[in-house]
Every structure is written in structure tokens, then in C-alpha cells.
Amino acid sequence: MDISEVRSRIIATADGLYNAKGIQSVGMDELRTAAGVSLKKLYQEFPSKGSIVMAVLERRHQSWTEGLDATVRQAADPRAKLLAIFDYLAGWFCQDSFRGCGFINSFAELGAVSPDVAEYARKHKESFQEYVAALAADAGAPPYLAPQLSILAEGAQTTAAIAGTPDAAGQARQAAEVLIEAALLAARAGSGLAGSAG
Structure with missing residues (x-):
């Protein structure tokens, strides 16, 4: 070995x-x-134990990033890719090992006493927000959509962990559909106004 x-x-x-x-x-x-x-x-x-904790966070980040991206890449179009975020969550929430977001949990447990854990948790969340922002931009949505979808996803993770059921993923997905549709309508209306102004 x-x-x-x-x-x-x-x-x-x-x-x-x-x-x-x-x-x-x-x-x-x-x-x-x-x-x-x-x-x-x-x-x-x-x-040190701290070095193990950081290695675990790196492993979790890689697992999350690869799993999410694999699900998103299977979606047929940009709008479906945004919704695939919530499909990924639904699959994750159904796993027996699901105890909520490991980064939220780590931050809650150690963030006040470990600057390294707090910083890594922030970077992980920032990378997710950037990922969602890129998907939203590809879909032609206004910039405000990505933070809204990110908050929905984060809230679903916490709700599912506390409730002990995967229902939050489907509920968040339904809310995401409404937000995406409204944002895309606003973008189309905005581009129409810009065109008529020219």
C-alpha cells in the first residue's frame, strides 16, 4: 500500500x-x-487535526464540484442547466449519508475559532455562486438571477438537513422555474426596448 x-x-x-x-x-x-x-x-x-480537516474540505469541494457539473452537463439547454442544479440536490438529499452542507456545518462548528475553515467555506460558496452566474449568463438572464438561485440552493440544503426529507429540492426547483422565467422575460423585454430605442 x-x-x-x-x-x-x-x-x-x-x-x-x-x-x-x-x-x-x-x-x-x-x-x-x-x-x-x-x-x-x-x-x-x-x-495536526487541522490539516486533516482542511484535506476533508478539499475532498468535499472536489466531490461537490464534479458531481454538480456532471449533472448540469447532461441538461439539454441553458435553462435546463440552471434547473439541473436542483436535480443534483435532489439526488444528494436522498443519500443516507446526507447531513446538510459540509461547509455550512464546518463553518458553524469551527468558523469562529479556525480562520482557515472559515476562509475555505467562503471560497467554496463563492465558487458555487460564480458557477451559477456563468450558467445564468449563458442562458441570457440578468445578473440578479444567479444570487437568487444560489440562495435557493443554499436554503434547500439547510431545510433538507433539518427536515430529514428531500422535499426541499423539488420545492426549490419549482421556485427556480418561476425566477428563471421572470428573469428571461425581463431580459427579452429589456432587449426589445433597447432595440426600439435605437
Whole structure:
């Protein structure tokens, strides 16, 4: 077993434990046992718990980004790509391991005491907002649509986690349809007015 395989196993194990129990309640001994490595090996790979937490956040960011983009790319047109965000959420919310957004949870748990966690959570959310903004621009929507859809998606994640049901994804998708339609109508009306003014 090479070093990268051990490292990956530790990160995956930590991710699962942190998701199920919270970061602060999982000690290094529990992680070592669950990952099947010695404490010495664990500290060789990660000199501190904080370094493991950051590796887990990086793993979560990559998983979220790749999973979301794979779902969006399957959509047929720009409008459908925006709605596919909520289709991705629906699939995620149905997973047994779903406990809400790992970045919101990490920020709530450690954001006040760990600047690194707070900053990474902010960057993750910013990257999602930028992704939605690019999709909205491709659809020809006004710039205000992307923040609205991002807030809907964020709210759906929190609601689904607390309610314990995936219903919030469908409800958010229905709201997104209304917002998208209104924004595209406004964009068409605006371009018509610009054309007539010329």
C-alpha cells in the first residue's frame, strides 16, 4: 500500500466520521482506529487535526464540484442547466449519508475559532455562486438571477438537513422555474426596448 492510498483512506474515513458526528467530537484515536492506521502513521501524513480537516474540505469541494457539473452537463439547454442544479440536490438529499452542507456545518462548528475553515467555506460558496452566474449568463438572464438561485440552493440544503426529507429540492426547483422565467422575460423585454430605442 503506497502513501497516497493511506492518505486517501484517512481523508475518506475522516470525512465520513466528521459528517456523521461533527468534527470536534471525533478524536485522533477514533480516526486512527477507523482508518486502520497507526497513530504514528496518521501523524506522518497529517501533522495536526487541522490539516486533516482542511484535506476533508478539499475532498468535499472536489466531490461537490464534479458531481454538480456532471449533472448540469447532461441538461439539454441553458435553462435546463440552471434547473439541473436542483436535480443534483435532489439526488444528494436522498443519500443516507446526507447531513446538510459540509461547509455550512464546518463553518458553524469551527468558523469562529479556525480562520482557515472559515476562509475555505467562503471560497467554496463563492465558487458555487460564480458557477451559477456563468450558467445564468449563458442562458441570457440578468445578473440578479444567479444570487437568487444560489440562495435557493443554499436554503434547500439547510431545510433538507433539518427536515430529514428531500422535499426541499423539488420545492426549490419549482421556485427556480418561476425566477428563471421572470428573469428571461425581463431580459427579452429589456432587449426589445433597447432595440426600439435605437
